[in-house]
Amino acid sequence: MGEKMSRRPYAQECPRATWYFKRPRYMRYMAREVTCIFIGAYTLMLLVGLLRLSQGQAQYEDFLMALRQPASVAFHIVALAFSLYHTFTWFNVAPKALPIQVGEEIWPDSVVASAHYVVWAVLSLVILFWAGVI
Amino acid sequence: METIKTDVAIIGAGGAGLRAAIALAEADPKLRIALISKVYPMRSHTCAAEGGAAGVIKPDDSFDHHFHDTVGGGDWLCDQDAVEYFIHEAPKELLQLEHWGCPWNREQDGSVAVRPFGGMKIQRTWFAADKSGFHILHTLFQTSLQFPNIQRFDEYYATDLLVDDGRCQGFTAIEMRSGQMRRFDAKAMIIAGGGAGRMFPFNTNGAINTGDGMALAYRAGVPLKDMEFVQYHPTGLPNTGTLLTEACRSEGGVLLNKDEYRFLQDYGMGPETPKGKPVLKTMELGPRDRVSQSIWHEIQKGRAVKTPWGDCVWLDMRHLGEKKIDERLPFVRDICISYLGIDPVHEMVPIRPVMHYMMGGIHTDTNAATPLPGLFAAGECACVSINGANRLGSNSLVEILVFGRRAALSAASFAVGVKPGNEAALAAQAEASQARLRELFMRSSGKERVAGLRKEMTDTMEEGAGIYRTQEGLDKSCNKISELRRRYQDITLHDKTNVYNTDLLSALELGNMLDCAEALVMSGRERKESRGAHQRLDYTARDDVKYLKHSMAYFKGLEAPRIDYRDVVITKSPPGVRDYSGAKK
Amino acid sequence: MTENRMGARQVELEVLRYNPETDQEPRYQRYSVPCKNEWCVLDALNYLKDNIDPTLAYRWSCHMQVCGSCGMMLNGEPKLACKAFVRDYPGVIRIEPLTHFPIERDLVTVADDFMAKLKRVKPYLIPAEKRSIEEGEYRQTPAQLTRYRKYAMCINCMLCYAACPEYGLTKSKFIGPAAITLAHRYNQDSRDGGRDERQEEIATNEGVWECSFVGACSDVCPKHVDPASALQQVKIASTVDWYLEHFMSWVKK
Numbered sequence: 001m002g003e004k005m006s007r008r009p010y011a012q013e014c015p016r017a018t019w020y021f022k023r024p025r026y027m028r029y030m031a032r033e034v035t036c037i038f039i040g041a042y043t044l045m046l047l048v049g050l051l052r053l054s055q056g057q058a059q060y061e062d063f064l065m066a067l068r069q070p071a072s073v074a075f076h077i078v079a080l081a082f083s084l085y086h087t088f089t090w091f092n093v094a095p096k097a098l099p100i101q102v103g104e105e106i107w108p109d110s111v112v113a114s115a116h117y118v119v120w121a122v123l124s125l126v127i128l129f130w131a132g133v134i
Numbered sequence: 135m136e137t138i139k140t141d142v143a144i145i146g147a148g149g150a151g152l153r154a155a156i157a158l159a160e161a162d163p164k165l166r167i168a169l170i171s172k173v174y175p176m177r178s179h180t181c182a183a184e185g186g187a188a189g190v191i192k193p194d195d196s197f198d199h200h201f202h203d204t205v206g207g208g209d210w211l212c213d214q215d216a217v218e219y220f221i222h223e224a225p226k227e228l229l230q231l232e233h234w235g236c237p238w239n240r241e242q243d244g245s246v247a248v249r250p251f252g253g254m255k256i257q258r259t260w261f262a263a264d265k266s267g268f269h270i271l272h273t274l275f276q277t278s279l280q281f282p283n284i285q286r287f288d289e290y291y292a293t294d295l296l297v298d299d300g301r302c303q304g305f306t307a308i309e310m311r312s313g314q315m316r317r318f319d320a321k322a323m324i325i326a327g328g329g330a331g332r333m334f335p336f337n338t339n340g341a342i343n344t345g346d347g348m349a350l351a352y353r354a355g356v357p358l359k360d361m362e363f364v365q366y367h368p369t370g371l372p373n374t375g376t377l378l379t380e381a382c383r384s385e386g387g388v389l390l391n392k393d394e395y396r397f398l399q400d401y402g403m404g405p406e407t408p409k410g411k412p413v414l415k416t417m418e419l420g421p422r423d424r425v426s427q428s429i430w431h432e433i434q435k436g437r438a439v440k441t442p443w444g445d446c447v448w449l450d451m452r453h454l455g456e457k458k459i460d461e462r463l464p465f466v467r468d469i470c471i472s473y474l475g476i477d478p479v480h481e482m483v484p485i486r487p488v489m490h491y492m493m494g495g496i497h498t499d500t501n502a503a504t505p506l507p508g509l510f511a512a513g514e515c516a517c518v519s520i521n522g523a524n525r526l527g528s529n530s531l532v533e534i535l536v537f538g539r540r541a542a543l544s545a546a547s548f549a550v551g552v553k554p555g556n557e558a559a560l561a562a563q564a565e566a567s568q569a570r571l572r573e574l575f576m577r578s579s580g581k582e583r584v585a586g587l588r589k590e591m592t593d594t595m596e597e598g599a600g601i602y603r604t605q606e607g608l609d610k611s612c613n614k615i616s617e618l619r620r621r622y623q624d625i626t627l628h629d630k631t632n633v634y635n636t637d638l639l640s641a642l643e644l645g646n647m648l649d650c651a652e653a654l655v656m657s658g659r660e661r662k663e664s665r666g667a668h669q670r671l672d673y674t675a676r677d678d679v680k681y682l683k684h685s686m687a688y689f690k691g692l693e694a695p696r697i698d699y700r701d702v703v704i705t706k707s708p709p710g711v712r713d714y715s716g717a718k719k
Numbered sequence: 720m721t722e723n724r725m726g727a728r729q730v731e732l733e734v735l736r737y738n739p740e741t742d743q744e745p746r747y748q749r750y751s752v753p754c755k756n757e758w759c760v761l762d763a764l765n766y767l768k769d770n771i772d773p774t775l776a777y778r779w780s781c782h783m784q785v786c787g788s789c790g791m792m793l794n795g796e797p798k799l800a801c802k803a804f805v806r807d808y809p810g811v812i813r814i815e816p817l818t819h820f821p822i823e824r825d826l827v828t829v830a831d832d833f834m835a836k837l838k839r840v841k842p843y844l845i846p847a848e849k850r851s852i853e854e855g856e857y858r859q860t861p862a863q864l865t866r867y868r869k870y871a872m873c874i875n876c877m878l879c880y881a882a883c884p885e886y887g888l889t890k891s892k893f894i895g896p897a898a899i900t901l902a903h904r905y906n907q908d909s910r911d912g913g914r915d916e917r918q919e920e921i922a923t924n925e926g927v928w929e930c931s932f933v934g935a936c937s938d939v940c941p942k943h944v945d946p947a948s949a950l951q952q953v954k955i956a957s958t959v960d961w962y963l964e965h966f967m968s969w970v971k972k
Contacts (some may be wrong), residue, residue: 006632007312008739009821009829014887022795026884029933093934096948097955104862173829176875232856235844235908237864237871244858245739268785269871276842276901288834311823364935376783444726467785472802473757555840585769608827631740634824636768636776716744 028089035086038079091116135306135564137317139170139575140285141395142545143304146347147328148178149267152514153227153538154324154545158544159281161546168318170287170307170340171340172325172639179328181536183267184379185251186259187531189225192248195256197221202707204529206613207253207421208493208522209666210682210709211360211702216500216518217706227535228260232444236273237262238493241453249462250384250414251528253421253714257414259528266463267531290316292346295323295354295509295565296560296599302354302509303555306567309641310695315571317564320509321549324541325496326534330650332643334599335592338370338377347515349646351496352653356504357686359517359700361650362658363667366426370488372443376483378466378557380527381552382478382698383418385462386410387451388480389429391437394448400495401428403714410453416716423524423667423685424714426487428470430601439484446484455479459683477538481548488612493521493667496627496684497700502541508544508552519684521664521704573637580626584640588627589623591618591644592649599655608659615652616694620646624658625691653687660697661685678709727764730754730763730805734775735815737822745822747813748772754805760812761789761800778946784941787876790817791826797881797939817881819891833877833898834890839921840894842903845913863909870904870949872942873897879936879946885929893929894921896936903949905954914956922957930954 020026052063066072095112128134142158147169155169171178190200200221205212205280232238232246236259239247251259262269278284287515289310296317297381304319327347331339346382349351352358368389388409391397396417399406403420407413418425429447429482432438438445451459456479459467463478470476470483502510502518513534520533598611622645628639663677664670683699732754737745750771752763761779768775778863782801789800792815794808805812821826848849850857878887886893902917921927932949937947 005314006740007311007823010737010739010745012816014819016886016888019884019887023935025935025938029935033931052817078775091934093947096937096945097951097953099948100860101865103755106794106863106865115748151949173780173788175857175874177778177780177788179781179786181874182781182783182787226852229852229856232849233844233846233852235905236855236912237868240861240864242861244860244863246856263868265785265872268874272871277844279838280841280843311829338783340786362927374782400738465785473759546869584773628772629776631738631774633739634776637773640773671935 032086032089035081035082039086040081041075042079042083088121135315135317135561135568137319138244138272139166139319141166141320141549142324142628143170143318143320144326145170145305146178146215146328146513146515146586147175147275147286148326148328148513149180149271149274150538150541151178151324151326152271152278152541153535154512155284156274156281156324157539157542158244159278159284161543163283165283165546165549167284168320169284170290170318171387172289173290173312174288174344175278175286176272177342178271178470179343180271180531181268182338182340182377183531184264184268184377185381185384186249186261186266186528187224187228187270187535188251188254188258188526189260189532190221190258191225191228191246192256192258195258199255200224200258203254203415204526205519205522205623205707206710206712207526208520208680209525209676209712210704210707211363211519211522211665211684213500213519213703214705214707215703217520219500220518220520220533223539224532225537227532227539231270232537234273234277236531237269239263249381250412250419250524251525251684252380252384252419252425253415253417254419259384259640261381263461264463265382269508270531273698276550282466291642292350293571293642294563295350295450296563297354297506298559298563301507303560303588305350306564308620309562311634313635315564315568317560319560320556321552322510322545322619323659324502324545325511325517326508326513326538326541329492329495331489331492333591333651333654334364334595335405336370336596337489337602338375339490340492344513344643344648346643346648347511348495349649350687351504351506351509352393352649353509354506354509354511355689357497357688357698358494358653359684359686360519360523360649360657361654361683362490362599362653362661363493363523364489364599365422365491365493366487367490368429368487368489369449369485370424371484372441372484374447374489376469376473377488377490378449378469378483379463380422380451382451382463383465384412386412386454387449388418389425390441390450391432393437396426397432397437397447398425401431401635403428403716405716407716408426413716416714420597420714421524421526421712422710423669426496426601427669429487433486441484442505443484444486446486448482449478450479450482451478451487453483458485484593488515491525493517493519493523493525494685495659497684500691501544502537503559506653508664510541512541517684523668535539542644574641575625575626575630577626580624582621584625584637584644587618588644588647591615591648595651595655599658601669603658603668604672605659605670608655611655612652612659612694615648615655616717617693619648619652656697657685657687682709728756728805730808731811732763732767732813732833733813734826736775736825738824756806758792758805759801760798760803760805760814761813762802762809763805763951774825775826775829785874787874790876790878790881792881797878799878799897801939802941817877819881819883819887820877820906827895830877832896833853833875833880835961836894836898837875837901838949840898841913841917842872842901842905844905844908845916846910846913857910859867859909866909867904867907870900870907870944873900873944873946874942876941878939878941882935882939883932883933884933889929894926898951899953900944900946903953906953918957918960920955922960926955927953
């Protein structure tokens with residue numbers, strides 16, 4: 001039993017740039033976080049659309065023409081895909097933040113998650129109806 | 135050597151140790167309290183206890199009932215003055231835990247719920263699902279965090295007591311992470327180091343239950359009392375020995391032999407009660423020693439269920455239904471599925487008796503004081519004795535609270551006015567302790583290895599000190615353990631590192647287990663009767679004339695211990711017959 | 720008793736070793752261990768230690784998933800060694816100490832930071848009303864017990880700290896999942912009145928606001944405590960508190 005201090009704890013580093021490659025669940029998390037870029041970009045585009053609308057019919061129709069370009073269509077498809085991923089992942093974890101307890105039972109996660117999907121579907125139908133699409 | 139000075143030192147931070155620390159901190163905020171443990175407190179084996187803790191609280195219950203259940207359950211080897219104190223303190227301690235936040239199960243009206251348990255006439259076992267020990271331990275540990283005068287020394291392994299001037303004055307311990315030895319000077323000490331089940335090959339105990347606390351006191355001259363009384367819990371998994379709580383039976387589970395017959399009725403615990411509606415203190419709710427012994431007999435008679443892991447009987451809980459099992463026995467279900475691949479909701483579970491608890495231990499009086507002034511003990515490592523020859527389930531989880539607190543009050547009272555000891559004498563003892571350790575550490579020529587000796591020890595304990603014992607078996611084990619203790623002097627370590635040396639710790643733990651094992655088999659050999667958990671095929675009757683006494687084993691170095699006897703304190707309940715038949719009910 | 724639990728197999732273990740007295744850095748050592756199919760990884764380690772290499776250091780005790788000692792990384796995933804079964808690992812099993820903690824020796828980590836974090840969040844009952852022992856128990860209905868019981872199941876195994884990238888990336892500044900969950904357990908207990916005191920520690924930048932809901936903690940928790948949900952609930956409660964305090968101070972929380 002030596003008297004000298006021989007402890008030398010070894011610090012395990014978490015690599016800042018590459019930690020999320022280690023497990024699939026971290027990649028899925030990063031994908032979820034990255035969706036906000038596309039949602040942000042789409043929101044900006046909507047704001048630009050509102051601005052054009054306020055500037056007059058000609059400006060607005062130019063804007064709509066731009067939307068029909070292939071690049072724009074591609075962007076919309078990608079943004080929609082990311083928005084759906086964003087939405088579904090958040091709907092699925094919403095029950096964790098909002099546990100509903102009735103008596104001694106806690107409602108299963110699927111109930112709260114399903115409620116989100118149902119409300120989303122109903123609101124979508126209402127908007128589509130109101131916009132004259134259906 | 136660095137010396138830490140404190141007022142009261144507690145070795146062991148399980149239920150008893152933590153309860154003692156809190157009691158000391160509450161009694162006097164200026165008291166310096168050192169809480170030492172070889173593991174972080176949450177790892178203490180209290181966490182594995184499942185069933186519950188007994189305390190009289192319901193209007194249909196009485197202290198008298200709890201008293202008689204305990205004394206009869208202990209086959210009259212309990213000290214009745216201690217039992218009297220214990221049962222009165224029990225409900226107060228359980229309420230105190232509730233006030234500290236323990237999540238006891240509740241009735242619909244918000245009051246604490248109780249469940250039936252083995253050997254008890256009235257339901258009085260408080261429970262927190264089937265993780266009562268876990269919740270008790272965590273409640274105590276978390277409560278202890280609010281007291282700044284409790285200083286914890288986590289992962290320190292105590293090696294020797296320092297005794298001078300006729301009293302216990304401290305101890306030496308290894309700081310496991312650095313391998314450095316430290317000396318602790320204390321005005322009073324409490325040992326709460328737990329049991330020694332790892333002496334046996336097949337047990338419910340954790341790796342840490344190696345009798346360190348018992349051996350510390352034993353080697354300092356304190357007798358170990360009633361060591362031969364070892365409890366076999368009836369329902370353990372046949373492959374890992376993992377505990378399935380007694381609550382499986384108190385909630386309605388039944389034991390069946392290979393013909394699916396409820397065999398307990400053949401062993402004085404009948405008549406058969408309706409399946410799923412257990413009647414207290416009979417059939418599956420008989421005391422643990424009787425139930426384990428009955429299973430042993432069924433196996434001897436060839437009526438056991440053959441499994442890949444040996445002979446078993448069935449524990450059938452299917453009739454309880456999934457809802458009840460998930461509410462009352464979720465952990466049990468988890469364990470069965472995890473380790474056996476069997477879901478108790480749908481299938482019967484093979485089980486067999488497994489070594490579980492030591493009724494014996496460090497001799498203390500009702501105030502938790504050992505014969506060595508300044509040294510106190512509480513919990514499974516101590517023997518007051520309230521458990522006698524056989525412990526009732528759910529008495530232990532409350533024993534640790536009652537006597538943890540009692541030891542604290544006694545230690546605090548003793549510590550008042552204690553003068554500092556003789557520095558030269560204490561330093562010399564500490565140096566000697568370190569020298570012994572250094573010698574073991576540096577030894578390079580010895581032929582023995584820890585794992586090899588440990589296996590030989592557990593094998594002989596199983597053979598000689600099982601559920602049923604014989605003169606021949608005990609003789610053989612006594613000789614074998616004595617031989618192993620001599621060969622232990624020749625042990626050599628593979629690991630020569632200072633930092634976190636688990637090889638060294640295993641070797642020290644083995645030494646402690648061998649000391650406890652010798653006290654156990656020697657006491658067992660001398661007790662020529664059958665009582666409670668000590669059953670002999672050659673002396674089948676209880677002998678109150680010669681043996682209504684506690685066995686006391688005194689350490690004699692490498693020689694076998696001296697066995698002496700001490701009268702049992704009888705007050706209200708003269709020795710009677712243990713009747714677990716349902717006939718008179 | 721399913722068939723695939725019987726039988727035996729030679730299992731390769733790739734174990735991280737680190738001896739601060741002789742090693743500059745951790746290294747790996749390969750062992751071949753004869754295992755029964757029903758064994759858990761802890762059984763394999765115990766066989767290794769008893770029969771092949773007694774110098775390997777690791778923590779374990781209960782072998783029944785309740786003491787929390789045997790947390791380690793198995794093929795990069797934080798697990799309890801007594802809850803991981805060799806039959807679920809067809810190839811080599813890589814065994815390393817829990818990540819994000821300093822390594823003391825071999826598979827033993829330094830747990831000081833975790834113990835300090837536990838203490839910091841005041842994880843004990845601060846009663847809303849005083850009550851003496853003579854007055855009996857606080858009344859608590861089964862429904863009230865359900866509100867917090869799940870969060871009281873934590874065995875302090877630290878798997879969630881190994882899984883949490885925030886804990887790793889903030890170099891342990893984050894208070895972490897288990898500690899905050901334990902605070903939440905007391906906040907939810909009907910007998911408790913200490914929420915404000917705990918919020919000061921946990922509703923902070925080092926507390927819940929460091930959490931970005933990766934959710935890995937709940938994924939790896941062996942006792943289904945769901946720390947992620949506890950943290951989000953603390954975030955919501957903390958936000959509501961803030962609004963009430965700043966805009967509706969006449970409303971008692």
